[in-house]
Amino acid sequence: MGDYYEPWTYEYEHLLTAPAGEHTPVARPTSLLTGKDTKITWSANWDDSLAGGNELAAADPILAKVSGAVKLEYEKAFMFFLPRICEHCLNPSCAASCPSGAIYKRAEDGIVLVDQDRCRGWRMCVTGCPYKKIYFNHRTGKAEKCTFCFPRVEIGLPTVCSETCVGRLRYIGLLLYDADAVAQAAATRSETDLYAAQRSVFLDPHDPRVVAAARRTGIPEDWIEGAQRSPVWDLIMRYEVALPLHPEYRTMPMVWYIPPLSPVVDALRDTGHDGEDMGNLFGAVDALRIPVEYLAELFSAGDPAPVTAVLQRLAAMRAYQRRVNLGEERDESIAEAVGMTGQQMDAMYRLLAIAKYDERYVIPAAHAEIAHGLEELATECSLDYEGGPGMGGSGPFGEVSGRPVPLAVENFQVLAERQRSDNLPDPTTRGRVNLLNWDGRGRPEGLFPERKDKS
Numbered sequence: 001m002g003d004y005y006e007p008w009t010y011e012y013e014h015l016l017t018a019p020a021g022e023h024t025p026v027a028r029p030t031s032l033l034t035g036k037d038t039k040i041t042w043s044a045n046w047d048d049s050l051a052g053g054n055e056l057a058a059a060d061p062i063l064a065k066v067s068g069a070v071k072l073e074y075e076k077a078f079m080f081f082l083p084r085i086c087e088h089c090l091n092p093s094c095a096a097s098c099p100s101g102a103i104y105k106r107a108e109d110g111i112v113l114v115d116q117d118r119c120r121g122w123r124m125c126v127t128g129c130p131y132k133k134i135y136f137n138h139r140t141g142k143a144e145k146c147t148f149c150f151p152r153v154e155i156g157l158p159t160v161c162s163e164t165c166v167g168r169l170r171y172i173g174l175l176l177y178d179a180d181a182v183a184q185a186a187a188t189r190s191e192t193d194l195y196a197a198q199r200s201v202f203l204d205p206h207d208p209r210v211v212a213a214a215r216r217t218g219i220p221e222d223w224i225e226g227a228q229r230s231p232v233w234d235l236i237m238r239y240e241v242a243l244p245l246h247p248e249y250r251t252m253p254m255v256w257y258i259p260p261l262s263p264v265v266d267a268l269r270d271t272g273h274d275g276e277d278m279g280n281l282f283g284a285v286d287a288l289r290i291p292v293e294y295l296a297e298l299f300s301a302g303d304p305a306p307v308t309a310v311l312q313r314l315a316a317m318r319a320y321q322r323r324v325n326l327g328e329e330r331d332e333s334i335a336e337a338v339g340m341t342g343q344q345m346d347a348m349y350r351l352l353a354i355a356k357y358d359e360r361y362v363i364p365a366a367h368a369e370i371a372h373g374l375e376e377l378a379t380e381c382s383l384d385y386e387g388g389p390g391m392g393g394s395g396p397f398g399e400v401s402g403r404p405v406p407l408a409v410e411n412f413q414v415l416a417e418r419q420r421s422d423n424l425p426d427p428t429t430r431g432r433v434n435l436l437n438w439d440g441r442g443r444p445e446g447l448f449p450e451r452k453d454k455s
């Protein structure tokens with residue numbers, strides 16, 4: 001329990017049934033093991049969002065590496081939010097650590113999933129994932145993780161976290177990569193070479209040889225076109241502003257991040273300098289050792305060069321676009337200073353700042369040829385399982401809204417409709433194709449013929 005934390009729920013029922021009184025009722029936490037009141041002191045990702053920071057920050061290995069120069073006075077620290085989901089790694093250590101072979105990377109789209117039927121609850125994956133992105137469901141006794149909203153992705157819709165991000169920060173796109181080169185890249189000796197090694201695995205979708213090879217292996221035309229329009233390719237390979245999170249973990253993570261320029265801009269502004277001026281920004285990127293070193297520990301195994309290059313590109317884009325917005329003459333030397341052209345600056349600005357939905361998410365839908373396999377897989381979503389989050393009604397393991405248990409028979413159109421719908425399916429029609437309209441429980445009247453010998 002110390003390692004996996006004590007599961008708990010809240011006394012939600014009390015919020016609804018408490019008698020009218022002077023104080024607003026609260027939902028106290030209760031232990032799912034004992035049913036008694038409990039005090040929450042630890043859970044999965046407890047240290048995210050600074051929870052537990054007072055106890056844990058001193059042991060932060062990254063802070064230790066930046067030589068104790070950071071004072072743990074939060075009001076003086078620079079802060080940025082780093083939302084983390086499963087990385088759907090090219091070399092997933094969660095899968096490697098599963099004794100049951102329940103975790104697999106889908107060949108169709110690279111999404112990493114837990115087969116709930118095969119999972120035996122060993123929990124090796126919980127410790128095996130260095131990003132701590134596997135959670136143990138105490139009710140089902142199975143491991144769960146981000147599913148990259150695969151039923152949505154299959155029909156060309158972005159994940160819910162992407163679509164609902166108010167900052168419009170997330171981008172989804174297709175990347176072609178050389179699967180045979182992954183193991184060697186992951187074994188690159190020097191940690192600081194891993195960023196370049198992972199980039200070398202990605203294949204240029206504009207290269208005619210890559211396109212021809214993709215066609216030979218049966219990759220559909222719209223997927224190749226999707227790879228060519230991929231915003232993720234542009235951010236990682238064309239503009240080189242996205243970096244992998246902790247490449248030194250060697251799992252070849254596939255959720256990449258654009259390091260924030262804000263600590264640098266804030267520092268300039270706080271000291272009365274112009275935070276849009278390229279000279280100031282470049283100087284500050286060099287001078288502000290701590291933010292850059294810290295970011296380098298997150299995104300480039302401690303090598304400050306890739307992070308500095310990204311921050312300089314972002315700084316240049318700021319300075320270049322300010323002139324454009326103020327109606328001043330374009331200063332091509334700003335773009336040249338970071339190895340770009342003015343046109344590329346415009347395109348990068350457009351993608352980062354004002355790109356529309358269709359440019360941020362370029363997701364070709366799954367193909368009818370493989371739809372049958374995908375439909376069956378769709379029932380394996382851990383979130384839809386009895387006991388999964390939001391499942392199963394009120395009971396000792398949580399209060400939930402409850403939804404129909406999925407059935408294996410569902411056609412592609414119905415799946416697409418369900419994913420696009422704003423409402424939950426009507427439980428009486430279930431929104432699914434079920435030839436018998438029977439969920440396998442009980443004996444609905446008329447389902448079976450009357451027994452002849454019934455008297």
Ligand code: SF4
Pocket residue numbers: 085086087088089092093094095112128129130131132133134145251
């Ligand atoms: S982030 Fe963790 S859970 Fe996700 S694929 Fe990588 S190793 Fe597995």
